[in-house]
Amino acid sequence: MSEHLSLHALFGGTFDPIHFGHLHPVAALAHQVGLQQVTLLPNNVPPHRPQPEASAAQRVEMVKLAIADQPLFRLDQRELQRATPSWTVETLAELRQERGEQQPLAFIIGQDSLLTLHKWHRWQDLLSLCHLLVCKRPGYPATMESAELQQWLDSHLTTDARALHQQPAGWIFMADTPLVSISATEIRQRRHDGESCDDLLPAAVSAYIDREGLYSHCQGRDILRR
Ligand SMILES: Nc1ncnc2c1ncn2[C@@H]1O[C@H](COP(=O)(O)OP(=O)(O)OP(=O)(O)O)[C@@H](O)[C@H]1O
Numbered sequence: 001m002s003e004h005l006s007l008h009a010l011f012g013g014t015f016d017p018i019h020f021g022h023l024h025p026v027a028a029l030a031h032q033v034g035l036q037q038v039t040l041l042p043n044n045v046p047p048h049r050p051q052p053e054a055s056a057a058q059r060v061e062m063v064k065l066a067i068a069d070q071p072l073f074r075l076d077q078r079e080l081q082r083a084t085p086s087w088t089v090e091t092l093a094e095l096r097q098e099r100g101e102q103q104p105l106a107f108i109i110g111q112d113s114l115l116t117l118h119k120w121h122r123w124q125d126l127l128s129l130c131h132l133l134v135c136k137r138p139g140y141p142a143t144m145e146s147a148e149l150q151q152w153l154d155s156h157l158t159t160d161a162r163a164l165h166q167q168p169a170g171w172i173f174m175a176d177t178p179l180v181s182i183s184a185t186e187i188r189q190r191r192h193d194g195e196s197c198d199d200l201l202p203a204a205v206s207a208y209i210d211r212e213g214l215y216s217h218c219q220g221r222d223i224l225r226r
């Protein structure tokens with residue numbers, strides 16, 4: 001297969017902040033699937049959730065610090081250049097346009113995102129644009145919430161990683177990734193409670209959070225009062 005057609009995988013997130021629950025499972029997935037590179041795609045206006053506490057610039061800075069010494073990862077800031085909600089389907093359509101019909105594209109999500117995928121904007125178009133690579137996440141059911149959604153999932157599953165490289169889109173691959181029990185919510189909460197979370201994210205990100213006074217004790221009290 002020619003170089004420009006190697007599988008291009010994107011990992012979208014709010015990254016408020018980025019943590020080991022993002023980095024470790026995705027690194028394991030990359031090894032399993034044979035990805036040379038994973039593109040991190042921070043969103044600007046995240047759909048379907050409260051808005052982030054850190055600014056977009058701060059979230060990007062944290063991603064940059066987290067991946068500075070990790071050649072597997074690169075950063076794509078395209079969603080930050082749009083003021084509108086960061087609909088994944090639109091980002092993927094743009095990438096498909098740029099890269100052509102034959103380029104294998106994949107979007108990486110955690111198990112929790114898979115369970116709510118049917119609430120995403122034009123979710124049924126996603127598989128015509130990309131494959132979905134799913135990382136395990138502790139605390140979330142392994143099955144979809146309805147028989148209809150489970151049938152949809154089953155009909156797109158593959159256990160053959162080669163299919164992801166050979167076809168441009170259309171498969172769902174459930175990766176055998178380590179269970180990492182970390183969430184950004186827990187990190188923000190711990191910081192608001194004045195607790196350390198140094199074991200949950202890269203040291204450079206931790207130091208940045210301290211320097212910027214992000215998710216601080218006082219800020220937490222202000223948020224609770226709102
Ligand atoms: N611990 C984890 N294990 C596997 N996947 C994860 C984990 N944490 C996040 N993800 C996945 O990473 C993507 C981006 O997640 P996000 O930036 O919202 O992090 P989060 O920890 O879920 O944040 P929050 O707690 O603020 O909702 C999502 O697809 C999510 O499923």
Ligand SMILES: O=C(O)c1ccc[n+]([C@@H]2O[C@H](COP(=O)([O-])O)[C@@H](O)[C@H]2O)c1
Pocket residue numbers: 011012013014015041043046047048049086087088089113119120121
């Ligand atoms: O397009 C959508 O409707 C949509 C709905 C929810 C989440 N997403 C994307 O999925 C990725 C993970 O989302 P989140 O909220 O878990 O950080 C991130 O890239 C979001 O922009 C996309």
